[in-house]
Amino acid sequence: xxxxxxxxxxxxxxxxxxxxxxxxxxxxxxxxxxxxxxxxxxxxxxxxxxxxxxxxxxxxxxxxxxxxxxxxxxxxxxxxxxxxxxxxxxxxxxxxxxxxxxxxxxxxxxxxxxxxxxxxxxxxxxxxxxxxxxxxxxxxxxxxxxxxxxxxxxxxxxxxxxxxxxxxxxxxxxxxxxxxxxxxxxxxxxxxxxxxxxxxxxxxxxxxxxxxxxxxxxxxxxxxxxxxxxxxxxxxxxxxxxxxxxxxxxxxxxxxxxxxxxxxxxxxxxxxxxxxxxxxxxxxxxxxxxx
Amino acid sequence: xxxxxxxxxxxxxxxxxxxxxxxxxxxxxxxxxxxxxxxxxxxxxxxxxxxxxxxxxxxxxxxxxxxxxxxxxxxxxxxxxxxxxxxxxxxxxxxxxxxxxxxxxxxxxxxxxxxxxxxxxxxxxxxxxxxxxxxxxxxxxxxxxxxxxxxxxxxxxxxxxxxxxxxxxxxxxxxxxxxxxxxxxxxxxxxxxxxxxxxxxxxxxxxxxxxxxxxxxxxxxxxxxxxxxxxxxxxxxxxxxxxxxxxxxxxxxxxxxxxxxxxxxxxxxxxxxxxxxxxxxxxxxxxxxxxxxxxxxxxx
Numbered sequence: 001x002x003x004x005x006x007x008x009x010x011x012x013x014x015x016x017x018x019x020x021x022x023x024x025x026x027x028x029x030x031x032x033x034x035x036x037x038x039x040x041x042x043x044x045x046x047x048x049x050x051x052x053x054x055x056x057x058x059x060x061x062x063x064x065x066x067x068x069x070x071x072x073x074x075x076x077x078x079x080x081x082x083x084x085x086x087x088x089x090x091x092x093x094x095x096x097x098x099x100x101x102x103x104x105x106x107x108x109x110x111x112x113x114x115x116x117x118x119x120x121x122x123x124x125x126x127x128x129x130x131x132x133x134x135x136x137x138x139x140x141x142x143x144x145x146x147x148x149x150x151x152x153x154x155x156x157x158x159x160x161x162x163x164x165x166x167x168x169x170x171x172x173x174x175x176x177x178x179x180x181x182x183x184x185x186x187x188x189x190x191x192x193x194x195x196x197x198x199x200x201x202x203x204x205x206x207x208x209x210x211x212x213x214x215x216x217x218x219x220x221x222x223x224x225x226x227x228x229x230x231x232x233x234x235x236x237x238x239x240x241x242x243x244x245x246x247x248x249x250x251x252x253x254x255x256x257x258x259x260x261x262x263x264x265x266x267x268x269x270x271x272x273x274x275x276x277x278x279x280x281x282x283x284x285x286x287x288x289x290x291x
Numbered sequence: 292x293x294x295x296x297x298x299x300x301x302x303x304x305x306x307x308x309x310x311x312x313x314x315x316x317x318x319x320x321x322x323x324x325x326x327x328x329x330x331x332x333x334x335x336x337x338x339x340x341x342x343x344x345x346x347x348x349x350x351x352x353x354x355x356x357x358x359x360x361x362x363x364x365x366x367x368x369x370x371x372x373x374x375x376x377x378x379x380x381x382x383x384x385x386x387x388x389x390x391x392x393x394x395x396x397x398x399x400x401x402x403x404x405x406x407x408x409x410x411x412x413x414x415x416x417x418x419x420x421x422x423x424x425x426x427x428x429x430x431x432x433x434x435x436x437x438x439x440x441x442x443x444x445x446x447x448x449x450x451x452x453x454x455x456x457x458x459x460x461x462x463x464x465x466x467x468x469x470x471x472x473x474x475x476x477x478x479x480x481x482x483x484x485x486x487x488x489x490x491x492x493x494x495x496x497x498x499x500x501x502x503x504x505x506x507x508x509x510x511x512x513x514x515x516x517x518x519x520x521x522x523x524x525x526x527x528x529x530x531x532x533x534x535x536x537x538x539x540x541x542x543x544x545x546x547x548x549x550x551x552x553x554x555x556x557x558x559x560x561x562x563x564x565x566x567x568x569x570x571x572x573x574x575x576x577x578x579x580x581x582x583x584x585x586x587x588x589x590x591x
Contacts, residue, residue: 042397046401093347096346098565105555108554208401209402212397212398212402215398257409260406261409264405267398
């Protein structure tokens with residue numbers, strides 16, 4: 001990024017270092033997972049998981065345990081539940097919608113439980129879960145988040161090849177002995193983990209942008225899968241950095257907004273640069289398109 | 292029953308007495324009125340949403356009500372304008388990319404939703420003092436609904452239902468089989484746009500009074516339950532409305548007699564119905580093993 005002018009001052013601030021330390025691997029993980037989410041047309045699953053993250057965090061606060069524990073348990077459990085509800089670990093939109101609106105209702109319940117039962121309740125905890133507070137992340141939490149996110153990245157890179165095969169042509173992949181179902185579950189779990197991680201950086205309401213926008217842009221820019229995968233992760237990291245630096249430069253602007261704005265701007269620009277070959281208007285096909 | 296505050300009224304199992312007690316407060320009467328209108332309109336619109344598998348679009352359109360309100364408050368305009376502008380604008384954006392394939396559509400819908408919510412966050416941060424805002428807008432409140440708001444809701448609800456009744460038949464055709472509908476000269480694309488705008492208007496109106504969560508839940512869950520139980524369009528539409536109404540009324544009563552929020556009860560009751568419906572269908576499938584069930588396409 002061309003932020004060298006600004007880079008000298010913010011990089012010496014500990015809170016900014018922590019934000020970069022946590023934000024970079026989280027963004028990379030979101031970029032990798034998001035690419036497959038978009039390719040499998042499962043962005044709605046991520047949307048549901050992001051709201052589940054809110055409920056998980058609120059449940060953890062209400063019962064007085066570590067917020068991250070609630071996040072991880074809730075997102076991974078619901079992700080796996082979605083897997084069992086759909087055929088071949090690909091859940092149906094309507095099932096997701098029903099489950100997650102109920103989970104969100106549970107979230108409302110935990111919020112009221114938390115705010116009424118604990119005298120020391122922090123009124124802004126809900127807001128910071130919804131919208132993230134990356135500049136408020138501590139050194140220990142940043143390191144933990146970075147390790148976990150790096151782990152997600154590693155796993156995604158290892159399974160990238162079979163997962164890509166299973167995504168693009170499920171039937172052939174199954175016939176060739178690729179464990180399609182297992183991959184589907186594993187991928188949903190990874191999506192749940194990255195949703196839990198990203199909640200700490202950009203908040204549960206906004207992490208969808210970090211998953212969908214870089215991946216959508218990468219898919220528009222190139223048709224080659226590995227290049228798109230790398231581009232998606234790269235874009236996510238670059239947009240996160242741009243957002244963090246921009247938010248440092250303009251303190252009135254929350255970092256989550258700046259990251260989302262950068263991601264959306266890049267995605268919007270890809271609509272101007274190149275129109276993909278398959279833009280001919282077509283009617284919704286009942287079966288998933290095979291490319 | 293749940294341990295309520297001492298100040299809270301107690302639930303007796305005499306339903307008539309309970310409802311008399313609740314309806315002795317004007318705010319509860321208005322809450323029931325508003326809840327009824329929202330439940331009916333949301334179930335009817337939601338039935339088509341579920342049929343067309345557009346839950347993601349519906350959720351996005353209902354979620355952007357929050358930045359709309361926050362932006363309008365920041366600019367000093369009435370929140371109502373913000374709701375309508377953003378909900379309908381988002382519906383148009385989604386309608387514009389519809390038909391380009393699932394990937395493009397889902398990525399763009401997700402990005403639009405996240406970006407607009409981020410804008411809402413920015414507006415709150417700039418405005419300050421609206422810190423209670425996001426959760427109220429998300430989860431809704433049923434206290435303090437005025438007579439004027441109920442009248443407004445009634446008008447919008449009636450308009451939505453009227454338009455839906457007008458386009459219902461072709462929309463059903465276009466949703467069930469777009470190719471054949473196109474061949475028969477049904478304007479599939481135009482109907483899709485009209486439906487999304489209708490969805491935007493309906494969620495904008497209902498969301499500002501009852502919260503976006505509730506609107507979305509009342510759209511998806513009753514319709515999904517009804518379509519699980521019966522495949523006949525008219526029967527499942529009526530069932531969806533009935534289920535939505537039941538969940539709303541039961542939720543309102545439960546929220547009145549306990550300290551917990553309305554959204555939790557309505558979604559829980561509706562979701563319980565959905566789980567029961569799924570269980571019933573599974574049982575029915577077990578009882579009649581020779582009935583033709585949908586093949587799981589494991590042939591590969």
